[in-house]
Amino acid sequence: MEKKWFVTASPHIADQESIPKIMYGVVISLIPAMLGAIYFFGPHAGWVMLVAVASAVATEAIIEKLMKKPITVRDGSAVVTGILLAMNVPAEVPWWIPLIGSAFAIAIGKIPFGGLGYNPMNPALLGRAFLLASWPTHMTIFKTRPLEWITHHPGLAQFLSKLSLYTPDPTGKFSLSGIDVITTATPLNVFKQQKDAILRFADDPSMTEKVKTAHEAISQLYDSYGNLFWGKIGGCIGETSVFLLLIGAIYLIYKRYIRLRIPLSYIGTVAILSWIFGGVDGLFSGDPLFHVLAGGLMLGAFYMATDMVTSPVTSAGGYIFGIGCGIITVLIRLIGGYPEGVSYSILLMNLTVPLIDRYTKPKTFGKVKNK
Amino acid sequence: MRLKRLTFKGGVHPPERKELSEEQAIEALPLPSYVVIPLQQHLGAPAEPIVAVGDMVRTGDKICEAKGFVSVPSHASISGKVKAIEKRPHPVAGEALAIVIESDGKDEMSPNIGPVANYLALDVEEMKKKIQQAGLAGMGGAAFPTHVKLSPPANKPIDTFILNGAECEPYLTADHRLMLEHPNEILEGVRIIMKILGCKNGYIAIEKNKPDAIAVFQKLVNEAGDNLRVVALNVKYPQGAEKQLIKAITNRKVPAGGLPMDVGCLVHNVGTAKAVYEAVALNKPLYERVVTVSGRGIRQPKNLRVRIGTPFQNLIDFCGGLSDDTVKIINGGPMMGIAQYTLEVPVTKGTSGILALTSSETRIAEPQPCIRCGRCVEVCPMNLLPNTLARLVEYKRFDEARELGVLDCIECGSCAFVCPSKIRHVHHIKFGKLEVTKMMKAKAA
Numbered sequence: 054m055e056k057k058w059f060v061t062a063s064p065h066i067a068d069q070e071s072i073p074k075i076m077y078g079v080v081i082s083l084i085p086a087m088l089g090a091i092y093f094f095g096p097h098a099g100w101v102m103l104v105a106v107a108s109a110v111a112t113e114a115i116i117e118k119l120m121k122k123p124i125t126v127r128d129g130s131a132v133v134t135g136i137l138l139a140m141n142v143p144a145e146v147p148w149w150i151p152l153i154g155s156a157f158a159i160a161i162g163k164i165p166f167g168g169l170g171y172n173p174m175n176p177a178l179l180g181r182a183f184l185l186a187s188w189p190t191h192m193t194i195f196k197t198r199p200l201e202w203i204t205h206h207p208g209l210a211q212f213l214s215k216l217s218l219y220t221p222d223p224t225g226k227f228s229l230s231g232i233d234v235i236t237t238a239t240p241l242n243v244f245k246q247q248k249d250a251i252l253r254f255a256d257d258p259s260m261t262e263k264v265k266t267a268h269e270a271i272s273q274l275y276d277s278y279g280n281l282f283w284g285k286i287g288g289c290i291g292e293t294s295v296f297l298l299l300i301g302a303i304y305l306i307y308k309r310y311i312r313l314r315i316p317l318s319y320i321g322t323v324a325i326l327s328w329i330f331g332g333v334d335g336l337f338s339g340d341p342l343f344h345v346l347a348g349g350l351m352l353g354a355f356y357m358a359t360d361m362v363t364s365p366v367t368s369a370g371g372y373i374f375g376i377g378c379g380i381i382t383v384l385i386r387l388i389g390g391y392p393e394g395v396s397y398s399i400l401l402m403n404l405t406v407p408l409i410d411r412y413t414k415p416k417t418f419g420k421v422k423n424k
Numbered sequence: 425m426r427l428k429r430l431t432f433k434g435g436v437h438p439p440e441r442k443e444l445s446e447e448q449a450i451e452a453l454p455l456p457s458y459v460v461i462p463l464q465q466h467l468g469a470p471a472e473p474i475v476a477v478g479d480m481v482r483t484g485d486k487i488c489e490a491k492g493f494v495s496v497p498s499h500a501s502i503s504g505k506v507k508a509i510e511k512r513p514h515p516v517a518g519e520a521l522a523i524v525i526e527s528d529g530k531d532e533m534s535p536n537i538g539p540v541a542n543y544l545a546l547d548v549e550e551m552k553k554k555i556q557q558a559g560l561a562g563m564g565g566a567a568f569p570t571h572v573k574l575s576p577p578a579n580k581p582i583d584t585f586i587l588n589g590a591e592c593e594p595y596l597t598a599d600h601r602l603m604l605e606h607p608n609e610i611l612e613g614v615r616i617i618m619k620i621l622g623c624k625n626g627y628i629a630i631e632k633n634k635p636d637a638i639a640v641f642q643k644l645v646n647e648a649g650d651n652l653r654v655v656a657l658n659v660k661y662p663q664g665a666e667k668q669l670i671k672a673i674t675n676r677k678v679p680a681g682g683l684p685m686d687v688g689c690l691v692h693n694v695g696t697a698k699a700v701y702e703a704v705a706l707n708k709p710l711y712e713r714v715v716t717v718s719g720r721g722i723r724q725p726k727n728l729r730v731r732i733g734t735p736f737q738n739l740i741d742f743c744g745g746l747s748d749d750t751v752k753i754i755n756g757g758p759m760m761g762i763a764q765y766t767l768e769v770p771v772t773k774g775t776s777g778i779l780a781l782t783s784s785e786t787r788i789a790e791p792q793p794c795i796r797c798g799r800c801v802e803v804c805p806m807n808l809l810p811n812t813l814a815r816l817v818e819y820k821r822f823d824e825a826r827e828l829g830v831l832d833c834i835e836c837g838s839c840a841f842v843c844p845s846k847i848r849h850v851h852h853i854k855f856g857k858l859e860v861t862k863m864m865k866a867k868a869a
């Protein structure tokens with residue numbers, strides 16, 4: 054009868070959080086953006102996400118089974134990796150792209166380091182980087198314009214327009230005939246080409262004029278900040294609608310699964326730097342709002358830079374990390390070889406986390422400096 | 425000095441669960457048939473027995489003598505016959521030498537006990553001696569000998585005394601009841617302590633979740649016109665930890681590795697203050713204390729006045745026994761208390777509560793890998809990196825753990841409380857402290 058009590062160390066009570074709760078909280082926060090992706094890009098986007106999640110979970114389970122280790126897929130972290138990977142590829146990629154991407158993310162980016170908690174870099178972003186390096190064409194061509202898929206389904210188009218979720222587009226704004234390069238591009242892509250052109254033809258005023266005309270066309274492409282905000286633009290599956298991403302982010306902040314310090318310092322840095330250096334008419338002529346709303350910044354800042362495992366644990370460290378991500382993102386966008394810099398900047402900053410943590414250790418209560 | 429930010433940085437808000445027992449007036453537990461009085465119930469050197477098996481003792485008779493300055497004697501808590509002096513289960517030390525007394529059922533009092541005329545006029549040294557002789561050790565949990573705390577070195581004058589009525593541990597209500605039922609004795613204890621210290625500022629610190637206790641003391645202090653102030657503290661764990669309490673009230677920071685006296689402060693718990701009064705004014709040694717018996721595993725939670733040395737089993741039986749789904753028995757509060765493997769362990773001077781927790785209210789989860797969520801870092805009231813400390817100890821990298829301040833941890837458990845991975849920080853850190861101390865001693869030698 055005696056000795057039936059558990060004798061473990063204090064404390065003997067704990068709050069209700071657990072790893073699965075946090076991970077499925079992240080999944081829940083991504084639901085609006087996932088539904089939005091299907092709405093903007095069509096059912097194929099749904100399949101891409103499904104394949105990515107299935108591949109991530111299966112890869113983790115199979116490897117752990119082969120290594121005779123406990124199967125950890127129930128903690129939900131592989132599901133999160135799968136969704137985030139899918140959100141970082143264009144909507145029209147062939148099905149094997151998410152399959153390989155997720156498998157790579159788990160098999161190379163997570164398990165070899167010891168699984169959840171030990172991976173130095175965000176697995177989903179690592180998977181995406183691998184895809185981008187291996188199949189650049191698949192990863193950079195954005196065939197589908199948002200909502201275009203609906204035009205192929207007249208019944209659905211009618212139904213959705215009744216719900217005021219869809220307006221048939223008489224102006225043909227989404228076709229933009231004549232400017233081929235734009236029709237298949239994301240706003241950031243076009244921005245990049247335009248900026249490059251301006252630099253290249255800097256001595257030729259006539260070319261500069263042409264490029265400026267093209268710039269008008271870009272603004273037509275996304276039409277207004279509103280379209281950038283709501284998501285009516287080309288881009289990767291999960292990155293287009295700032296609005297839907299913010300809904301999820303608010304949920305995450307409310308649940309205290311993420312802290313504002315990383316997204317705020319990240320987005321703030323991008324805004325300030327792109328305002329100062331991002332313009333074609335000298336310093337302080339950039340368009341910070343465009344840079345903040347376009348591309349993967351929102352997705353990256355709220356969902357990937359905040360990844361607990363790969364970001365600093367200290368508060369000061371969070372700010373440094375965010376600012377670092379911001380600087381690298383702007384560097385890549387403005388002078389690097391890619392139109393988008395969010396993934397690489399986060400991956401690079403991931404590597405600095407141990408250092409940041411070490412140097413931002415808070416001062417012990419009552420500790421005097423020189424001791 | 426303004427009293428505005430009456431709290432500290434970090435900390436957590438565990439469920440209080442004080443409603444289980446806070447309405448229960450203190451009841452006296454019937455005399456046990458035997459008591460087990462450990463020689464060590466305080467921090468410092470264990471006491472030495474001065475009775476032999478077969479001796480008859482009366483309640484309040486000294487049965488073991490202090491050994492050295494940082495040590496206190498203990499007294500018989502019932503009258504009867506010394507049955508054995510042997511190793512017995514101990515709520516903190518696992519097993520330790522104890523004096524077992526079999527009750528004769530008479531509860532005959534030691535003739536030394538009785539009121540002292542004009543005790544406030546006693547010489548300070550005389551008061552301290554009485555306090556030491558009464559066997560007083562801090563009753564809030566750590567059980568540091570009271571007279572030692574009251575004897576700061578001459579170069580560390582104390583100007584501020586704080587009565588700790590925070591009782592920030594969940595479930596525990598013994599101090600709360602004491603404050604409601606014995607406020608005058610407690611205040612008298614405070615006056616004695618302040619006289620001993622010769623200090624001017626006195627604070628009575630109570631968490632806001634005990635408004636009735638705050639009101640009682642406010643009224644008494646107003647009437648007496650003492651140089652005392654009642655301070656209502658924000659409810660947050662570990663508000664009652666000495667360093668956090670001092671910071672909240674005086675805005676002074678006890679230096680890392682230092683003691684409250686380094687910033688001119690001294691903190692005593694309400695139970696200790698009452699015991700100081702009884703020791704000085706009534707010559708009454710510390711042979712009984714109030715214990716909260718609570719938790720969902722206890723059928724009728726109560727606050728009991730209990731003779732030191734009474735086995736846990738007696739208290740639990742008196743409270744209606746355990747429910748079937750009880751999985752853990754704890755000596756102390758749920759945040760810092762110690763899990764017990766047997767109900768034979770006795771109540772000691774430091775036992776503030778006995779909790780029986782059911783599986784629904786306690787945590788028995790396998791630790792998962794740290795996901796670096798930073799929650800532990802955010803709540804640590806000492807500004808440590810609990811996740812890193814736990815890992816360093818696990819990897820036996822004690823040198824680094826020492827550099828990162830493992831010795832500064834107050835073992836409050838806030839980190840483990842919030843950890844989604846259920847990492848046992850306190851377990852690791854306690855072990856790390858032992859190893860680091862060993863290492864430092866080896867180096868010094």
Ligand code: SF4
Binds near residue numbers: 811842844845847
């Ligand atoms: S709370 Fe637990 S999981 Fe989170 S950082 Fe601390 S130790 Fe790691």
Ligand code: SF4
Binds near residue numbers: 833836837839
């Ligand atoms: S490290 Fe120590 S002081 Fe900090 S929260 Fe954990 S137990 Fe409390």
